[in-house]
Structure formats: structure tokens, C-alpha cells
Amino acid sequence: MRKFVLAAVFAAAAAPAFADPVEGTWRTRPDDNGNFGHVRIAACGAKFCGTLVRAFNGQGQPIDSPNVGRQIVWDMEAQGNGQYANGKIWAPDRDKTYRSKMELSGNTLSVSGCVLGGAICRAQQWTRAD
Secondary structure (H helix, E strand, C coil), rough: CHHHHHHHHHHHHHHHHHCCCCCCECCCCCCCCCEEEEEEEEEEECCCEEEEEECCCCCEEEEECCCCEEEEEEEEEECCCCCCEEEEECCCCEEEEEEEEEEEECCCEEEEEEEHCCEEEEEEEEECCC
């Protein structure tokens, strides 16, 4: 029993060392008004979710937004090799939810999604903010 407890303690202590590379805070691309946000991506169960944690105007000054605290990425599944798929992303500037995927390359996260069976698609690149 003692060995089991020690193994559990060591496993819990090592868990942060195995965080997925997509976890962290990402700066979105500015919207049509120049505003952008910081989205914190973290594990939510076996998948990944992202919450808008801060909003900024075009000059980089923090602004109040009713969307801060709102989950805008959910159900994203790691596919390996920096690929994430089968998720959803809500775009505050258009108030639309897109079936989405993400691709991680270094400190750039390419985010894309489509609505209406692929008839309307959007893509943007986010950069690591932390």
C-alpha cells in the first residue's frame, strides 16, 4: 500500500510536465473593429476547451467585454502531430459557431472552421501570449 501511495504522489507531481503543447493563452487575430482577445486553452476531460480571458482594443488596452469568461472553443480532440479536430469555435464578432479544427506549429495556432456543411469557412492564426 505504501508503494502505491508514493507512486500516486509522484505521478501527480509529474502531471504538469506532460501538459499538451496547445495548452496556454493565445492571442486572437483582431476582428473588424481591431479588437482582439486572449483565449486560455486547457484540457476539459479528454478534450480541449478555450475560454476568453481578456479583451483588448486595437491599441492593446484592456476593454470590458460581455464575452470575457465565455467558453469559445470546446470538444477539440488531439489527433497527434499538432493537429486538433472535431471541435467547435464560437466567433463573437459574427455570433456564429463553427465546426472547427486547429493546427499547432511552434507559437502559432492555426484555427479554422466552417458552417452550413462547409459553405462558409473562416480561418485565422493565433499567437502564443504566455
